[in-house]
Every structure is written in structure tokens, then in C-alpha cells.
Amino acid sequence: RKEVEQDPGPFNVPEGATVAFNCTYSNSASQSFFWYRQDCRKEPKLLMSVYSSGNEDGRFTAQLNRASQYISLLIRDSKLSDSATYLCVVTLSGTYKYIFGTGTRLKVLA
Amino acid sequence: DGGITQSPKYLFRKEGQNVTLSCEQNLNHDAMYWYRQDPGQGLRLIYYSQIVNDFQKGDIAEGYSVSREKKESFPLTVTSAQKNPTAFYLCASTPDRNYNSPLHFGNGTRLTVT
Numbered sequence: 001r002k003e004v005e006q007d008p009g010p011f012n013v014p015e016g017a018t019v020a021f022n023c024t025y026s027n028s029a030s031q032s033f034f035w036y037r038q039d040c041r042k043e044p045k046l047l048m049s050v051y052s053s054g055n056e057d058g059r060f061t062a063q064l065n066r067a068s069q070y071i072s073l074l075i076r077d078s079k080l081s082d083s084a085t086y087l088c089v090v091t092l093s094g095t096y097k098y099i100f101g102t103g104t105r106l107k108v109l110a
Numbered sequence: 111d112g113g114i115t116q117s118p119k120y121l122f123r124k125e126g127q128n129v130t131l132s133c134e135q136n137l138n139h140d141a142m143y144w145y146r147q148d149p150g151q152g153l154r155l156i157y158y159s160q161i162v163n164d165f166q167k168g169d170i171a172e173g174y175s176v177s178r179e180k181k182e183s184f185p186l187t188v189t190s191a192q193k194n195p196t197a198f199y200l201c202a203s204t205p206d207r208n209y210n211s212p213l214h215f216g217n218g219t220r221l222t223v224t
Contacts, residue, residue: 043216044215089212
């Protein structure tokens with residue numbers, strides 16, 4: 001089983017739609033969680049950290065479910081510019097490891 | 111503006127040649143990392159360094175070498191021993207060594223070896 005798993009997609013959604021991705025992790029010692037956005041042939045850029053109580057940044061909401069070992073990202077009112085690959089990243093307590101999922105590809109259609 | 115600079119953006123080399131990728135940061139970050147990204151795969155850690163003059167192997171260090179002589183700089187050498195060097199290489203840093211901070215990435219170097 002992969003340490004961090006994501007549905008690769010693509011998720012094709014119309015502009016204005018709400019879309020949600022999940023990311024599951026296998027190690028219960030996972031400590032910190034992040035969502036990154038990566039555009040084609042570019043570097044990943046931090047979208048948001050994920051906090052235990054959940055957090056929101058504009059149209060983006062992140063949730064953490066430690067009992068079921070997954071994090072989620074909700075995007076409301078999708079824009080064409082949201083089209084990208086979304087990477088889930090998990091760190092393990094007491095280690096140097098940032099573990100990356102392979103990403104979920106989102107296409108927002110006009 | 112603070113950030114991480116990787117150069118060059120595109121690099122082409124013949125098989126059998128060593129090549130060095132540059133990574134410089136002016137964020138005053140302690141920890142620096144090198145990752146490799148291949149299509150359809152997550153980023154994989156090559157080497158990381160928590161402090162000057164110290165570095166550790168990541169998951170796929172074979173065929174690579176690094177140095178950390180200055181806090182700002184963490185160059186990666188891809189040697190001829192690396193079997194499949196063609197990839198997108200990403201340098202990253204974090205301000206501290208407790209691994210709770212998000213990674214900041216440079217803009218990457220795309221290496222093609224023929």
C-alpha cells in the first residue's frame with residue numbers, strides 16, 4: 001500500500017462547480033499535512049496547510065480526519081484558473097520525510 | 111524578494127557526463143532538499159541537509175552527490191552512475207529542522223540526458 005494515495009483523476013468540472021478531493025495516508029504517526037498546487041511543468045506551490053480543526057482560505061477548505069487517516073480539499077465556485085494538479089503532502093513525526101502523493105488532476109471547463 | 115533560485119531551467123547532457131544543478135536560497139532557511147519528479151510519480155527525495163557541512167541520503171541517492179558548504183547553496187551533481195537521470199529536479203527549503211513547516215520550492219531544472 002502506498003504511504004500517501006490520491007485519485008489521479010482527471011476531475012473535469014464546469015466553471016462554478018464545487019469539487020472535493022481526498023488523500024489517504026497509511027502511517028498513523030503522520031504529523032503535518034499540506035496541499036500543494038502544481039501547474040504543468042512548473043514547481044509545486046503551497047496552497048494551504050491542513051490543521052486538525054479544519055481551515056478555510058477563500059474558496060478552499062481543507063479538512064483532516066485522523067481516525068480515518070485522510071485529508072480533503074474542497075474547492076467552491078471553481079475557476080478556469082484552478083485547473084492544475086493538486087498534491088497532498090504528509091510529514092512523519094520525528095523524521096525528515098515529506099511524503100508526496102502522485103497528485104489529482106483537475107480540469108475546470110468553460 | 112526572497113526565494114529559491116535553480117539554474118539552469120533546462121539542461122541537456124550526453125550520457126556518461128556528470129552534471130551539476132545549482133540551488134541558491136536567500137530565505138535564511140536551515141534545511142534544504144533535492145527531489146526528483148518523474149511523470150505519474152510523486153516527488154522522491156534524493157538528499158537533504160539540515161545544516162551547513164552536513165547532509166543525508168534520501169530514498170533515491172544512488173548516482174547523486176551534494177555539498178552544503180554555505181547555508182545559501184545546495185548544489186546537486188548527477189553522476190554518470192545514475193541509470194535514469196532524465197527528470198524534473200526540484201530544490202526546496204524549510205526555515206527550521208522540525209519538519210512541521212511547508213516546503214518552499216525553486217522553479218526546477220529539467221534535465222535531459224541522451
